[in-house]
Amino acid sequence: MSTIVSVSRTIDAPADAIFELIADPAQQPRWDGNDNLAEAPAGQRVHAVGDVFRMRLIQGPVRENHVVEFAEGRLIAWQPAPEGEPAPGHLWRWELEPVDERTTRVTHTYDWTRLTDETRMARAQATTADKLMASMDRLAALSES
Template sequence: MSQNDESVKVVSAEREMAVGVDRIFELIADPAAQPSWDGNENLSRAEPGQRVRAVGEVFVMTLTTGAVRENHVVEFEEGRRIAWLPSEPGQQPPGHLWRWELEPLGENLTRVTHTYDWTNLNDEKRKVKAAATTSAMLLGSMDRLAALAEKE
């Protein structure tokens, strides 16, 4: 089955990073840091001071197109897991989810899993882009995240 087949609605990538879980999680949970490791070159900027700390929080991100997205945090465990549903400002999320899961394998070794899940996506105009999201695209962000986390 092709990765961009519309029947594949959960795409993920996994890799180990030679850095502790806290450093990686900080780069993910701070929206202002996300554009520095976004492998899809889709994120432009986020205002500082939006560090995610709980389910129910909303952080705001500006895309490279200039569009603004509100990201509704639906899963959160400090240092282990974070997931959000993006939406247009003031709108209900259309149902696609971005998730990061971190598993410490040692003091300076972490297994990271990045998942894009569009099982519940109800916006027809977004489905073509969703179906085009591949594991390789997710891995691009993970590789950039690892390079940034491991150098600091």
């Protein structure tokens, strides 16, 4: 079984517009295809590696998301962790490649290669390409409108 799941598609929107929806955690529940995110406080827009944003899950717990890759308008990746705990080893990544001024190739990846917490394995395995594509499709609907 692969521990890296990745999907790509072209979205009819500029990279900067798409990136704003991803880099602003308050927007993420609007496009989350896993239907796992409840809310994030406003004012947490990501700007650099090392930023941490907090998100409340639908089931109630708060996750601290540690940004580990960042290039403004092009790349963002984070490792979620229970509040006040180290990241258990999974990563969410978004890569944006402008095709032209109004079209962007977007790749969404979930990588659980380094996941060590056995209690999270079933959920990681359930994060399939169709779940990632659901996020991508919702993101496209929001950014193309």
